[in-house]
Amino acid sequence: MSDLVVKGLAKSFGDVRALREISFTLGRGEFLTLLGPSGCGKTTTLRLIAGFERPDAGEITLDGRSIVNDPPEDRQLGFVFQTYALFPHMNVAKNIAYGARLNRSISTKRRVGELLDLVDLKGFERRKPAELSSGQRQRIALARALAPQPRLLLLDEPLSALDAKLRESLRAQIRHIQQELALSTLYVTHDQEEALSLADRIAVMRSGKIEQIATPQQVYEHPQTEFVASFVGRANRFSGTVTATKDGLISVKVGEFLFSLIREEGLSDDLRASQLTPGDHVSLFVKEERLQLTEMRENAISAQVALVEYRGETSIVYLKTQIGSLRARVSTKQTTTLSTGSEVKVSFSPSAGLLFLAP
């Protein structure tokens, strides 16, 4: 519905620099998640956009008009709080009607019915928030935010207080509603699975800055920084030295071993543009599911099984090697012959390695 442009946002609380430089755009009907570790400034970003705090620097424009100086009540944004913040003295219907009532153009009663339909809670009109389960509260909070037909929906870790099963089903429901309404949505989470499964694009944040903003697939498969590579998914990390670069291949020496990588796959955009030269110190990342227990010609090392952890379809195998401990996620079928102490060969394809210049 709307186009949000955020440019150069900065915000400090006393000595704490919560945001250093945040810039991104959110297209019409797009679903963008802000993903990052605790304290990286996700909530602060959302609160600045909603108008609960004022930025020290930067611009926020919605549909081409700056909203930085508007009070929150004039911004027409829906906000879903982590703690839901339902009005405890009002019943469900009054909570949902609150925003719709303040917006003259909406017929309140019909709107309440529509929204309760939308979130599957027909018949709960008279309940007080205290009489709802936490999953129901969450859906009412969503309905309340949607009632005044906001231009933009902001959600701050809306599912973090719920158990895993419920989280998954509500996640699907939120995505469904968002697509149905074609509502531009900014969704904060520190759960990468949530971010990957929900979003059109993900902005990965770290200490008040955005490290990478891209589609879930790009973020997962082509992380642009070492931080993103280690934060998204689970990867094994090695320190090594570049020994040669030629024919689109890069050789990296880690301990006694020499690994070869495909240049096009293994380098971030920045690194590809610059020259990687022999002697450079690098970090090599290999995602746990890209390690294989079948012997291949390239990039193979011998290892000893330390522990096999059953996870259903797949299993996690902890390995001891000469270059440190490794973690591999393999199909459980492959682990039937393994036991603690078994000797195996572990390898990865040249396209599975990701390289970053060591700081």
Place this chain on the structure above:
Amino acid sequence: MKKGGFLVFIGLLAFLGLVFYQPLFSVLRRGLTEGGRWSLSPLATILTDSYFVHIIVFSLKQAAFSTLLSLGIGLPGAYLLTRYSFPGKSAIRSLTVVPFVLPAVVVALGFILFFGESGWLNQWLMSVFHLPSPPLHILYSLTGIVLAHAFYNAPIVMRLVNASWEGIDPEIDEAAASLGAGGLRRFVGITIPLLTPALLSSAALVFIFSFLSFPIVLALGGARYATIEVGIYTLIRTLLDYKLGSALILVETALSLSLTYVYLKAEGGFATLTQGSRRVATYPLFSRKASMCKMVIAAYIIIAAVFFLGPISSVLVDSLLVRGQWSVESYRQIFSLGYNPFLGVSPLRTVLNSLFIGGISTAISLPVGILIAMFAVRSHLPGRRLLEAILMAPLAVSSVAIGFAVLYGLGGAPLHLSGTLIAIALAHAILTYPFVVRVIRPVLEGLDQSLVEAARSLGASPTRAFFEVILPLIGPGILVAAVFGFALSIGEMSATIMLMRPGLGTMPIAVYSLLSARQFGAASAMGMILVVVAGIAFVVIDRLGKRGVGCRTLW
């Protein structure tokens, strides 16, 4: 804090400076001057004169005994409340608030009627055991004072210790048991150390209350048993010696500030304890099985019931008894417009005075208390803890001293408040606003800030958000604070007596005058009005106070 709020807060500080800090400072300064010059001689007089040394020592001594007896009566009660279940348990827990709203002079009256030489207890003992003369000589002695203070303070001990005890996670005790510790070892090694902060803070609180208590000592002590409070009153109101009176106030304030400091230290230890997820297991008190233990408990309950119900019932009975006959004559007397020689005005006038003073003082203490609570919860100013402590100072200054400060600082030019009901109302407002703060503060703390933000993001202006979201949520808390402040004002006698002029009498003063004149019927009828006001306050606090306004917050 926004700019507007900041200005309001400055205005508040200026107001309190004018009506409280400045008058109090001029009183304290008066105690340090001689012939217009700074001097330590008034202080030296107080600290060397054997009479004053005697009353200082007596004040501390009676406070110590009162504390011990309050613990002695309150701790078994706390144990029963924690470990046993019985019908009426939650009612008893709620009733522990009552001493806070029950005027001390009514308790004194009840004690005279019940424990006095010709009181109900002595009469009953004489008729049961065929005694020729009253066996108990309790009143007008240290014992009487200490008993009355225990009546007042044992419920506080009971409530505070019970709350802390129930807050102890039973798993801690179970962990000790699983490690092999027996019942006694667990009690001594686990329970007592965990209860120590509650024990210390309730003891400190009782000590302060008893140390600063005035109406009970005045009415039950007789001439020989004066405390510092009574000494100040006598110096200033009878001997008109402002210099020595002020010096005595200085000594008293120094002592009470130190005691308050100890109390706040002890109270700080509370926070870490309330983490219990599961409740302590309780045993039914009234089961078939009789045991030695049950006998002891039964004896305790009977003695406690007589001790707490006797004095109050005596007031009720005496108000309805005229020369051995049931009659409402005493009430008719109280609601008459006729001049009463013992009061200097009509009794009805004192009722109206009390209502007027209560109204004005609540109208002042409520906004003052709310503003301070908001400041305490919202502000991020450096030094705000210290400022907060200073703002709560009236808690640590005696009522008699505050009464005199208002008289001395505001009685003359430019306000000329001397001899007005406004002066009394101001003194009451100063005395009660800290309690308003203590009621409102946790309510504000419990208010989720994101509720306001939610309302704003849904399109509500700040004003709308205040009226539609904040006010409905804190409204009950404000009502509780108002009722509590009003009840405290209605029952207040200490500051009032310092500011009293003929015609300005209030209900508690009337009770005191009538009981001094041995007009027990009329005193009891007037006392019953105060009991009813206290009862209404109790019901409001109990009903509305459920959420947030916990009993612990009152002290």
